[in-house]
Amino acid sequence: MIFRLGDFRFPDSAARLYPDTPERPWVLEVGFGDGRFWPHHAATFPEAPNYLGVEISGTSLLKAHRRLKDAGLHNAILTKMPADVLVREVVPHAGLDLIVVNFPDPWPKAGHTDHRLLRAPFFRLAASRLKPGGALLLTTDHDEYFQFALDEAQASGVMQATPGGPPAAALETKYALKWRDLGLGAHHARFTPTLTLHAPVPHGDAQPYPEEPHAVPHAILTLPPTFAPTDFEKYTRRSERGAQWTVVLLDLYGRLRGGGWVALAHVVEGELTQEVLIGITLREDGSTLVRLAKFGGPIITAGVKATVGVVTEWLEGQGATVTHRGY
Ligand SMILES: C[S@@+](CC[C@H](N)C(=O)[O-])C[C@H]1O[C@@H](n2cnc3c(N)ncnc32)[C@H](O)[C@@H]1O
Structure with a gap:
């Protein structure tokens, strides 16, 4: 299902978004591209977790929507907006089990690192939207961005990183296949919120369009x-x-x-x-x-x-x- 920004509540809840399956784990994928990760990954669970996917590309949104529909993934919501807006305004505190980021845009040029998603402020935001025991999974081909993300997570003071092997589905995405064809490997890390108490990042002031x-x-x-x-x-x-x-x-x-x-x-x-x-x-x-x-x-x-x-x-x-x- 495709949601526009105005279809959400601020913050929203799994109970409202997935009324038939509110008790299932809740996964957010950032920058899902043409949507290949989720059908592969969802198939590794006995029951597909609730899925929220966010993209800024409208073409990707439509391709992924078709793919998830064909895979019969009914408890999946796709939306087109910057990830930061969705996580800040829509996702409730301690709402998510998993945040997945596969092959994020690396913004490799000097002076462009401000455009990167995985900077300390986003790690703080992500940490406050994950349930206890939740994690953010990063898979990337980009050596320098990988080290950058590890450094930013540490600088955030709220996330610790454990490098390791990616989930198999992360190696089946369009970009994973592209880099594999070029003979390049992928880095992976699991970021988990530290146990130190930190203030949750507040939601903004957004409201739905009023009924009255x-x-x-x-x-x-x-x-x-x-x-x-x-x-x-x-x-x-x-x-x-x-x-x-x-x-x-x-x-x-x-x-x-x-x-x-x-x-x-x-x-x-x-x-x-x-x-x-x-x-x-x-x-x-x-x-x-x-x-x-x-x-x-x-x-x-x-x-x-x-x-x-x-x-x-x-x-x-x-x-x-x-x-x-x-x-
Ligand atoms: C390199 S592609 C990877 C796509 C897919 N994950 C894959 O592995 O094939 C990065 C994707 O992230 C999306 N993206 C970039 N910045 C974003 C943001 N702030 N919020 C949501 N999506 C974003 C881009 O539109 C693009 O589709």
């Missing part, structure tokens, strides 16, 4: 009688304290039905980016409602609330008078 209309981020305002935008200049706002969010208003579209406009915005909060639509709707009482649209399955974050504020602010700049701010 009044809880959706919105504003009410009165537009000047002359308001009829013929031009819209793309513009950017950043949060003032630190760089928590950046909102780029990209465009404004006139609605053919019902009157009003729709603003398209790009919202960036760390690894999380969302494209959202903000409706600007003319109401019968003469007021105008500015509200986050449900289209596209947005989740509510500080940046998304701020986007409603940025659109409202832009309308104020065009002469609107705000009577209510609900964001």
Whole structure:
């Protein structure tokens, strides 16, 4: 099953995601590529564990979805987003039995190591999402990244590494076969949380799109009688304290039905980016409602609330008078 970000809860639970098999172990695979690992690995268990797979490539998502469906793996959820966002916002504390990372992108160029997944902050996050006795398994062909991950795990202060042999299924992935054909081997390590007590890494502030209309981020305002935008200049706002969010208003579209406009915005909060639509709707009482649209399955974050504020602010700049701010 494919889940969009807005289909999850923040945090979510195995009981909600796998209602038929909540008691089974829970495995997360990061960067599953074309999905070859899981059918092989799941077959080594008497009953397939619950599976959550995260990828940033949409093409891989579709290929893996077909493969898991053909393998009859019904308790498997695939999603397209950066792994960091899923683990931070969706995975509950002490929720997972296993995190699997096979052949992560090595980002080999000098100055690009910040793009690597397995840095100390991710190890801290992973440690706080693993159950006691849980582990993160890394298999990679890349000598330098392997040593880098061992060093970062140690620097995290919460993970210890035990190098060893990879699970057989990790040597059946697309990249494993590619490196094997070139005569290259693979490194493997099992990272387990240390017994030292450490504070769990908190979840963010994400919320699902609310059921109740009044809880959706919105504003009410009165537009000047002359308001009829013929031009819209793309513009950017950043949060003032630190760089928590950046909102780029990209465009404004006139609605053919019902009157009003729709603003398209790009919202960036760390690894999380969302494209959202903000409706600007003319109401019968003469007021105008500015509200986050449900289209596209947005989740509510500080940046998304701020986007409603940025659109409202832009309308104020065009002469609107705000009577209510609900964001
Ligand atoms: C080198 S490929 C390995 C794919 C697969 N594991 C295999 O062994 O064939 C790395 C994969 O990680 C995915 N990826 C990279 N960064 C990611 C991130 N932050 N979150 C989720 N997936 C990511 C890439 O899209 C790519 O499919």
